[in-house]
Amino acid sequence: MLLFAVSAGVPAMLVLGAVTGWSHSVMGAPTWASWMIAVLAIFIGLPLAWASTPLGTRGATNLLLKAYRREGLEYVEQQYLSKLAPYKAGLQLFNLALALDHAGDQDDALVVYRHAAAYGSPPAMVNLAYWLSRHGEEDEAQEWYRRAAEAGYTRVVPRAGER
Incomplete structure (x- = not known):
């Protein structure tokens, strides 16, 4: 259950950070980089979350x-x-x-x-x-x-x- 929460939660947090500009302002990442990090997290995290169910x-x-x-x-x-x-x-x-x-x-x-x-x-x-x-x-x-x-x-x- 913990693996599912982390695997699904991290991509959601990174997408939310990219949408709101949080990752741009707090992490200092350019907007395009924060979106790339969010997309990579989705492609890695969501299959991992699915595999843990x-x-x-x-x-x-x-x-x-x-x-x-x-x-x-x-x-x-x-x-x-x-x-x-x-x-x-x-x-x-x-x-x-x-x-x-x-x-x-x-x-x-x-x-x-x-x-x-x-x-x-x-x-x-x-x-x-x-x-x-x-x-x-x-x-x-x-x-x-x-x-x-x-x-x-x-x-x-x-x-x-x-x-």
Whole structure:
């Protein structure tokens, strides 16, 4: 919410400053420069504000889902996630795995959960562990639960034999 407020508020403030002459008088910027700054803020800030909303987040996940179904996981990692820090790439993969899981594609979701967990996403580690536990692979499930706890996952993580 804070990202949305800043991303939408700064361009609005700069446009208002250019319209009223505030940026010209206070910042000492010529009128044309204050308008250029306002336009740049709009082109950068408003897409960032949109991306921070739930609809924008779903749009990014849908983009990854379409690319995954069309080209595969390797393509998604190269084209979209290689530019992100590993932790953020893991979160994007986690969202993709959730989308696949909700679509009923559990086999592909498991593969993507594994990749997201390898990138260091604690929620992906927990979901992977839960899936493994449900399919009788308790030892590996406990290992992923332990890794999630070490990575800072704060929710309750079941112990061996608990579900």
